[in-house]
Amino acid sequence: MNLALFDLDHTLLPIDSDYEWGQFLCRQGAVDAAAFARRNDQFFAQYQAGTLDPVEYLEFALGTLATFEPEHLAALQQQFMAEVIEPNIKPVARALLQRHLDAGDMVAIVTATNHFVTAPIAKAFGVDHLIAAMPEIVDGRITGRLGGKPTQGEGKILHTKAWLEQMGKTLEHFDNVYFYSDSHNDLPLLSIVSHPVATNPNAVLTRHANERGWALLQLFND
Template sequence: MNLALFDLDHTLLPIDSDYEWGQFLVRIGAVDAAEFARRNDEFFAQYQAGTLDPVEYLEFSLGTLASFPQDRLKAMQQQYMAEVVQPAIRPAARALLQKHIDAGDLVAIVTATNHFVTAPIAKALGVEHLIAAMPEVDADGKLTGKLVGTPTQGAGKITHTKAWLAKMDKTLEDFDTVHFYSDSHNDLPLMSIVSHPVATNPNAALKTHATAQGWPLIDLFND
């Protein structure tokens, strides 16, 4: 069996699902538009610059989620999927995922974005396994606004991927081939330890590194 790992934002989707969720909340009037948009833009700029504190950002994002009742969260999640995510899904991304699924590979999305935002996206893409930042919930299942464990970002993707595999009594070394598809240099830690890293719609920093390393480069959004 082979293993195929995928980043999500700007890799399988031509959008940043976390950022767009924030923009969606502003658009529907669920949050204070000026203040939320300011914070959201600041965090996004930090992410692009590689200076983002992932815990600070995740707890800002999860704290926003925790302010809503569960039934409203579910309704907003469904509206967001219909209006923002579903129209963004590209045929080439679906086809690449399906190629690995049809080959019998173990397929997982490994994303720094939180599980609340990404779980319905993984389902829409037909991917059973999702490794994402986990929000804490209380005894009633309500989000508390806190993060469980460490962020699934940078080297954290290695930690969480290995922990996920360990639950199945597997390691990365158990697979003949391990692909990891990503657009970002932030994912170089995990890309550097798999057998088949693939720079997918890469940003400038990753494109430069991938070219120097002789890694394949693909574009899923040029359709």
């Protein structure tokens, strides 16, 4: 059996779901639009530059979720999926996933974005396994704190290995391990799999992939 791991934002999606969720909340008037957008833009710029503190960002995002009643959050989530995510799920990304599923590969999405935002996206893609940043939940409510460690950078290795261990497996159990990602922030995990695929890569990852002879893939050229 092979293992196929996929980053989500700008890899399977041509957008950043985390950033777009913030923009969606602003459009809905659910948050102070000016203050939230300014802070969200700062974090997004840090992410692109590779300087983001993942805990600081996640607790900013999760703190916003904690202000809503669960029923309100569920309604916003459903609207976000319909208005923002589903129009950005492209046939070419579905086809890439389906090739691995049809081959009998184990498929997982491994994302630094929080589980609340990404769980319905993974479901929409037909992917059963999701490794994402987990919010702390107490009495059915998101508290605003991060539960455990971030799933960014080296954290993707930590969480992927822990997920496999729960099934009695390691990376070495698989004939081939693929990881598709757009970002140099994922170099730790890309560097330990047998088949790293720089997918819609940014400039830093493109240069790194070319130097090492990694596969390059552009999904969204159109």
